[in-house]
Amino acid sequence: MTEADGGLGVTSRPEPRVRSARMAELVRAALGLLETEGAHALTMRRLAALVGMRAPSIYKHFESKAALEVALVEDALFDMGDALHHSVADPGADGPVESLLAAYRSQATSRPNRYRLTTSSAFPRAGLLAGLEDWAGEPFFIVAGEAHLSQALWAFAHGTMILELDDRFLAGSDLDATWQAGAIAFSLPGDRPVGEPASLHPVGRQP
């Protein structure tokens, strides 16, 4: 990841907050609860029981449930940022856009409920570590090379991701092809992988 600092990166990876052993244990248990049973199962009483305490005692370590969720989401953003920065530093045989999208999709899919929490409208984003979201999202700018296209690419990635996780696409859809359709639409021609199926291309891209 250090390579990226000397590269195109203009933001830097924030320093994660230090956590006591008990805090780390709570976050670990919370992640387990969230992923195995869903957001509705992540309650203070259930979490407390999981680590052998009672709900009010959690407040000795986190000032609110929101603060605990912030910890979960910061983990998610560090994981996502690391994966994305790695993908731009070392894109595979496919183009950089394909590589970035594959990293994004793989990361989100690995912990779907944490991804949902991270991108939820209700989540108190203001409490996040300063600069973390910008750093995690920077690879989109690096790959797209231009602000508006990078935002559009990010929006495509998030939109496709959340619709996939929520099973909103028509049953039986080939989602690999959907991701690839977006990758092609947002790729610079020179960066496109060779042997790209031409049918997926928006017909007649050239003026």
Place this chain on the structure above:
Amino acid sequence: MTEADGGLGVTSRPEPRVRSARMAELVRAALGLLETEGAHALTMRRLAALVGMRAPSIYKHFESKAALEVALVEDALFDMGDALHHSVADPGADGPVESLLAAYRSQATSRPNRYRLTTSSAFPRAGLLAGLEDWAGEPFFIVAGEAHLSQALWAFAHGTMILELDDRFLAGSDLDATWQAGAIAFSLPGDRPVGEPASLHPVGRQP
């Protein structure tokens, strides 16, 4: 809207559920609460107070809060579907993709909290009127002309929309340009509006 039936449409607009006067009043009040104060304010007790009753009485008209939200979301999908079908039937001077995206954005922006509810991961989509979501989303297929590209376009639209509503884009971003960047990426060249600003194109698109 009837023109669309004879056109490319293969799905048809479902018949809305009939609502008693009291049900309609509740849905109207619920929408007001949702939009003016947000999802957290939409509680059975507050809604009941707004129409001059007590919370348990609502259950004489809707079997659960979820059923009431289904009514709100069905309204949203009918409104969205009507707007999108209208846009494909009568695209403006801009291309069909621009026109569709503009309709999508305008519709969602007009009732942001209802849009959030409609697209929320937690929403019980199974309770929706059969075929309603398919019908509302059909214009994306009509415009893109191909299944995967249409899904990618829909994903871009939703992603951009929810990020815009949640204020997730970098402060000061020109979101019109972001929408347009996506519109261009997903447009067939022949359909692109004339006089497209070349600067929006990713720099150095040529190899």
Place this chain on the structure above:
DNA sequence: ATTCTGGAGCTAACAGCGTTAGCTTGGGAA
């Protein structure tokens, strides 16, 4: 005209939620 019925309101209450107040306890610093 009387009776019956059922839709639509009500109160009381339950379980679960996040959270707070206030008490206790034990281990390390002074």
Place this chain on the structure above:
DNA sequence: TTCCCAAGCTAACGCTGTTAGCTCCAGAAT
């Protein structure tokens, strides 16, 4: 040895969606 405070506890508050069970009245049926 004393003191302090971090970290646990119980009880409780106000909120949530929801259920049980009662009442009341309009309109249909007799």
